[in-house]
Amino acid sequence: MRQLAIRLLLFGLAASLPLIFVVLPIGTFLVLSFFHMENNQIVYAFGISNYVNFFRSWTYLGTFLGTLWLCMQVMLICMALGYPIAWFVWRRAGTLRYFLLLLTVLPLFMSYIVKLYTIRSVLGLNGLLNQTLMGLGLLDKPSLLFLFNQHAVLGTMSVLYLPFAILPIFLTLERIPAILLDASRDLGASPWSTFRHIVFPLALPGTVAGALFTFVLALGDFVTPQMVGGTTGFTFGRVIWSQFGLAYNWPFGAAMAAILLLTAFIIIILAGYSASRQRV
Incomplete structure (x- = not known):
């Protein structure tokens, strides 16, 4: 009986952490989204005016x-680049494989802001890209084409989130038993047939996970558009941030955050369902 009480106490302590720091704040946001602002004051009266105003x-x-x-x-670019990179790393032998893997995920250990400023130094007017193109004679003067626009946001996000696509794909590829590949080759299957019928289905969970990571991370990002997007790189994350940081309309910002959260949940559920159907 005493051991049972201790286990229940430990379980309660473990469950209380996500409850306090995750569930409770999200629930507070959801409740706040049903209030509204009048004369710069929050009116604590339940309604759906924030959601109506958003969709109108x-x-x-x-x-x-x-x-x-x-x-x-961003997701498509990361998957188009991440899958071949993960495949290449996976096909290396011995310690070279894990050394290359370390190089691909090394950016994850760097500060997010440092990476953004590094990319800005490459894309800026006096950046490496402009200077290289001018040195090759392709540009007469520095161009603003590479920074402070939607294309800059797309490219920067793709670079930043590429490791999140590579890592889960590599981990699922590494779990594929080598005996299956040997058997497929011994039975005369072509490399493409082996990839289509063995590798791709078995690596599908990691592929879906990588796609979800890149999509959801990009969905809530507001720092990258602000740093490299300028006035034309406005995203939904920046809109939500502006409601909290500039307009001080917390109920409306909470409503948009709830819509973003619901969208992410729906995408995750649909992706998981699609992956399970593919495995069946």
């Missing part, structure tokens, strides 16, 4: 849809 305003709705499209592009 094309400015907010259009920014939200544009952000979804941007995140989809």
